Amino acid sequence: MPDDIAEVYRNTYPALVRFLYRKVWDAERAEDLAQEAFARALVHRPDNTRGWLFVVAANMARDEARKAAREKRHLTLLKSEPDATEIAPEDEIDADTRTQRVRAALEHLTPRDREALLLWDSGLSYDEIAAQTGLARGAIGTTLARARRRLVEAYDAGQEGGQHVARG
Amino acid sequence: MSHVDEGTLHAYLDGELPSSERVAVDAHLMQCVTCKALLAEERALLERSTALLASARPVERPVPPFEQVRRAHKRRPWYVSTPLAWAASIVLALGLGYYLREPGTDREVAGLFDQRAAPVAEEAKTQAASPARQTQQPRANVERAAEVAQANENAGIDSVGRIGAPASSGVVAMQPRVQLRGAAPAPPLADSIRLRDSGLRLSEVVIDGAPAPAERDRAALGTPSARRDESRSVRNVVSTTWPIISRGKAASLLGDRPVGVPGLATRTIRRSPGPDSTVVVEQALDSATVIQIFQRPAAARSADSAGYPVDGYRMAREAAPAAAPASTDRLARFVGKLRVEISGPVSADSLNRLLEQVEPLP
Numbered sequence: 190m191p192d193d194i195a196e197v198y199r200n201t202y203p204a205l206v207r208f209l210y211r212k213v214w215d216a217e218r219a220e221d222l223a224q225e226a227f228a229r230a231l232v233h234r235p236d237n238t239r240g241w242l243f244v245v246a247a248n249m250a251r252d253e254a255r256k257a258a259r260e261k262r263h264l265t266l267l268k269s270e271p272d273a274t275e276i277a278p279e280d281e282i283d284a285d286t287r288t289q290r291v292r293a294a295l296e297h298l299t300p301r302d303r304e305a306l307l308l309w310d311s312g313l314s315y316d317e318i319a320a321q322t323g324l325a326r327g328a329i330g331t332t333l334a335r336a337r338r339r340l341v342e343a344y345d346a347g348q349e350g351g352q353h354v355a356r357g
Numbered sequence: 358m359s360h361v362d363e364g365t366l367h368a369y370l371d372g373e374l375p376s377s378e379r380v381a382v383d384a385h386l387m388q389c390v391t392c393k394a395l396l397a398e399e400r401a402l403l404e405r406s407t408a409l410l411a412s413a414r415p416v417e418r419p420v421p422p423f424e425q426v427r428r429a430h431k432r433r434p435w436y437v438s439t440p441l442a443w444a445a446s447i448v449l450a451l452g453l454g455y456y457l458r459e460p461g462t463d464r465e466v467a468g469l470f471d472q473r474a475a476p477v478a479e480e481a482k483t484q485a486a487s488p489a490r491q492t493q494q495p496r497a498n499v500e501r502a503a504e505v506a507q508a509n510e511n512a513g514i515d516s517v518g519r520i521g522a523p524a525s526s527g528v529v530a531m532q533p534r535v536q537l538r539g540a541a542p543a544p545p546l547a548d549s550i551r552l553r554d555s556g557l558r559l560s561e562v563v564i565d566g567a568p569a570p571a572e573r574d575r576a577a578l579g580t581p582s583a584r585r586d587e588s589r590s591v592r593n594v595v596s597t598t599w600p601i602i603s604r605g606k607a608a609s610l611l612g613d614r615p616v617g618v619p620g621l622a623t624r625t626i627r628r629s630p631g632p633d634s635t636v637v638v639e640q641a642l643d644s645a646t647v648i649q650i651f652q653r654p655a656a657a658r659s660a661d662s663a664g665y666p667v668d669g670y671r672m673a674r675e676a677a678p679a680a681a682p683a684s685t686d687r688l689a690r691f692v693g694k695l696r697v698e699i700s701g702p703v704s705a706d707s708l709n710r711l712l713e714q715v716e717p718l719p
Contacts, residue, residue, distance in 0.1 A: 194423075195423045198420075198423045198426065199420065199423070202420045203417065203420060206415060207414050207415065210413075210414065210415040211410070211413060211414075216415035216416060216418075219415055220415075220418070220421075224421070224425075224426050227423075227426045228426055228427075231426070231427065284412065287412045287413070288412065288413045291409050291410065291412060291413035292413060294409070295413075306406075306410070307410075309371070310407070310410050314373065315368065315371070315373040328364070329368065329373070330363075330364035330365055330366075330367040330368030330369075330371070330373065330374075331362070331363070331364025331367070332364075333364075333367050333368075333371070334363040334364050334366070334367040334399065334402075336406075337367070337402050337403055337405075337406035338402055338406075340406050340409060340410075341402060341405050341406055341409065344409055
């Protein structure tokens with residue numbers, strides 16, 4: 190029902206934008222993709238609109254990333270990050286730099302851990318995350334524990350050592 | 358209960374443990390210092406991680422009204438737009454390709470003409486054998502020729518429409534003789550083309566009945582229509598009436614080196630029998646296929662056409678579909694100071710590619 194989608198839209202749009210932003214790292218693009226996802230939902234009328242939206246959004250973001258990789262933009266950006274983020278101490282860095290560091294730290298997570306963490310942060314329940322990632326519901330807690338630890342460690346390592354961060 | 362693993366603690370902290378498990382964990386934490394410490398550790402990790410993620414978020418902007426999404430969706434349904442765009446591109450490309458290949462009506466008219474010309478040619482041959490019959494037949498031939506002319510006129514092609522003009526009929530009157538004679542040694546494909554051409558010209562002879570005016574009479578009739586027909590007919594008898602000249606002579610006529618397709622054997626170089634400085638270089642694609650590269654000084658044309666906007670060679674090209682099958686399309690370009698046209702019994706595509714390669718002969 191379109192009214193239901195309108196309701197989901199009001200509740201979920203900001204989270205969906207946030208989720209997409211952490212994948213494409215471009216606020217406007219994230220908003221465009223989020224609106225595109227809702228437009229598709231209007232056509233498909235899925236049963237579980239919210240879960241469906243995140244699946245579609247994840248797919249769109251993956252396509253974006255592939256495109257970016259093809260254009261080599263992706264690589265260039267990643268390469269330039271350590272130089273830009275290694276000098277300033279934590280309390281002096283601006284929001285952009287912090288974002289870049291978090292982004293770099295997220296790159297250290299496995300795709301599945303990262304996906305679970307971002308979905309949780311976007312407000313999805315363990316059940317929804319399990320449905321979307323294919324993980325067993327009982328494994329979500331462990332996955333999130335690992336993802337959180339990895340994120341914090343990678344972030345701190347990036348701050349201390351810049352390029353010395355061990356990847357993978 | 359044994360110690361609680363970190364996954365369960367995270368689920369506990371996230372409020373995602375089923376209530377039965379939750380009760381058990383609560384009970385354990387009450388009595389296990391180790392797990393309590395671990396819980397505090399995991400809570401700190403969770404809060405830190407959440408804070409880090411929170412710092413990597415887009416600038417919060419007001420949610421655009423849902424109506425906007427709905428309207429955008431109605432304006433451009435994603436599931437329709439992409440395939441339609443593809444389809445439209447393909448249709449456009451095909452359409453353009455077809456359009457650019459050659460004017461669409463030409464083939465139809467050429468086909469129509471071929472059908473009608475054949476019987477006329479037969480009759481014309483018979484008439485040539487027995488002149489007595491000539492007086493009985495002209496009516497029918499005039500009617501047929503008129504039909505052909507009408508068909509061509511309908512297609513916007515002004516070629517046979519000038520049948521009645523003395524100059525044009527004079528030009529064509531000399532065609533059958535030389536064409537039919539010249540046809541025998543020609544390659545098979547070119548052969549058939551010429552025979553079909555001669556069909557047209559024979560019918561015109563019958564209509565007219567007049568002897569061919571001498572070369573100088575035609576030259577004297579400097580009207581556009583005469584010029585046009587002259588260039589057309591000259592093109593078609595080139596292999597038999599254009600005198601063969603040396604390369605040096607060609608260069609002096611053109612004021613520049615003659616041009617051709619590099620790498621192809623040059624069979625002959627001929628000059629126009631008329632007063633213009635047109636030269637044709639005939640080159641062999643293979644043993645049975647000869648292309649003709651017509652060339653003349655580009656400047657000369659504009660000087661002697663006296664304001665007549667349509668170049669005689671362009672007219673020749675426009676008339677070509679009526680006079681010859683589409684396979685002898687002519688395409689033109691400028692090479693240095695020369696205006697160059699190409700003609701031959703191959704596809705327009707091939708001719709175009711060959712024309713692209715044309716350059717001064719060594």
